[in-house]
Amino acid sequence: MMDNLTWEFFNCLTEYSRHIREEVFVKEQHFKEEFDLIDNEATHIVLFLNNVPIGTGRFFIENDEHRVGRVAILKNYRNKGYGSIILKELENKIRTLGGNKIVLSSQKQAIGFYKKLDYIETGDFYLEEHCPHIKMIKVLN
Numbered sequence: 001m002m003d004n005l006t007w008e009f010f011n012c013l014t015e016y017s018r019h020i021r022e023e024v025f026v027k028e029q030h031f032k033e034e035f036d037l038i039d040n041e042a043t044h045i046v047l048f049l050n051n052v053p054i055g056t057g058r059f060f061i062e063n064d065e066h067r068v069g070r071v072a073i074l075k076n077y078r079n080k081g082y083g084s085i086i087l088k089e090l091e092n093k094i095r096t097l098g099g100n101k102i103v104l105s106s107q108k109q110a111i112g113f114y115k116k117l118d119y120i121e122t123g124d125f126y127l128e129e130h131c132p133h134i135k136m137i138k139v140l141n
Contacts, residue, residue, distance in 0.1 A: 005082075007047045007089055013039040016046045016053035017070075024072035031129050034070075043093065047086050049077065057086045059094060059102075066099040087117055091140060100140050108132040 010017070013035070025031040038060050047055035057071035068090050073082050094102060106114050111121065111134065119136040126133055 004050050005047070005085070006051075007045055007086070009093060010044045010046065013042075013044060014046060017044050017056040017058070020046075020053060020056045020072050020074055021070055023074055025070075028075070029131070031131075033129060045086055045089055045093075047073075047082055049082075055082050055086050057090055059090050065101065065103045066094045066097075068094075068102050068104045083113060084117060087114075091138075095140055102138045102140065104136050105133045106136045108134065111136070 018035070021034055025034045039058070042058040042060040044056060044058045046053050054077040055071075055073040057068060059066055059068045061067070068087070071083060071086055071090075073086075091102065102119075104114070104119065105128065106119070106121075108125065108131070114136050115121075117138070119138045121134050121136055123135045
């Protein structure tokens with residue numbers, strides 16, 4: 001039986017996204033300020049495997065830049081390419097809205113993941129909730 005992989009975009013933070021982000025960022029990584037006002041204006045994506053929500057991400061526009069963030073996959077589904085699917089679908093959606101560049105803030109341990117998808121590090125490391133991050137950029141074709 002083939003796995004049924006689908007995704008859906010939402011204009012608000014859904015319980016699906018909230019649950020995934022609570023598991024990954026709050027419980028696993030101990031972030032305290034996971035949810036913010038941007039959740040109310042961002043476009044969110046949820047990735048479903050056999051109708052079970054397994055991953056999420058979001059994007060929003062700030063200073064005329066499309067900013068991607070909060071990309072998360074539940075622990076049991078990692079290292080299977082699902083994060084790449086989320087990012088590629090976010091990129092496709094941003095392209096349809098006329099965006100030609102994406103900016104994101106990558107955790108240090110996720111840099112390799114983003115580099116494989118043609119994101120380029122820029123600037124120096126900085127801390128977000130005591131976790132090293134770096135700004136990364138991708139120009140869309």
